[in-house]
Amino acid sequence: MTIRLLTVGSAATDDYKAIRQLFIQEWLSYPNMQEKVMRPFIPMLTAFALCTLVGIRQSRADEETVPQDKIPKAVMDALLGKFPKAKIDKCTKEKEGDDVIYDIEFKQEGRKCEADITEKGVYINYEKEIAAKDLPKGVVDAVNNRYPNAKMKEIMEETEVKGNKEKVVAYEIVLKTGDKKEVEVKVSTEGKILEDSGAEKPKEKK
Numbered sequence: 001m002t003i004r005l006l007t008v009g010s011a012a013t014d015d016y017k018a019i020r021q022l023f024i025q026e027w028l029s030y031p032n033m034q035e036k037v038m039r040p041f042i043p044m045l046t047a048f049a050l051c052t053l054v055g056i057r058q059s060r061a062d063e064e065t066v067p068q069d070k071i072p073k074a075v076m077d078a079l080l081g082k083f084p085k086a087k088i089d090k091c092t093k094e095k096e097g098d099d100v101i102y103d104i105e106f107k108q109e110g111r112k113c114e115a116d117i118t119e120k121g122v123y124i125n126y127e128k129e130i131a132a133k134d135l136p137k138g139v140v141d142a143v144n145n146r147y148p149n150a151k152m153k154e155i156m157e158e159t160e161v162k163g164n165k166e167k168v169v170a171y172e173i174v175l176k177t178g179d180k181k182e183v184e185v186k187v188s189t190e191g192k193i194l195e196d197s198g199a200e201k202p203k204e205k206k
Contacts, residue, residue, distance in 0.1 A: 138191030
């Protein structure tokens with residue numbers, strides 16, 4: 001763990017220097033920004049940028065690829081118990097709170113699937129690919145209203161698992177829009193857009 005943290009800190013050093021220099025050049029390029037009252041904010045902004053970079057790198061470092069023969073028996077038993085013909089494409093693990101979660105991407109009889117399972121073999125959720133004809137009408141209408149003339153390239157049905165109860169909670173849909181852009185939307189079973197990668201971000205107030 002110590003070695004990994006040192007690596008992260010070292011990798012972020014060059015980024016810190018580059019970002020600090022960029023802030024200095026941009027802020028001081030405006031005459032009003034050259035006043036002494038504004039200069040103390042430069043270290044604060046660059047420190048914030050550095051913390052963000054380290055956080056992102058640490059998050060990526062926490063996710064670990066797991067070879068199939070290293071997946072715990074409890075996890076494999078849970079996977080094959082629900083998907084007996086699963087062929088694993090990729091597996092990663094990540095600690096979330098007190099649990100270690102295994103994110104497994106696989107195919108079941110040619111159908112793309114994904115599952116989040118704890119190291120104890122307990123399902124959190126799973127996704128499976130479905131056809132457009134199997135989508136609820138409310139979901140189809142929501143997508144068409146947001147992106148008219150878009151074509152659905154991939155649809156994943158997300159099921160949440162709590163104990164012995166399973167409930168479909170959302171659909172993740174990859175679209176190719178009329179202007180040839182690829183976007184991904186997440187829609188609730190009631191037809192509410194939960195996430196939209198193509199949505200415009202609100203402009204910051206000056």
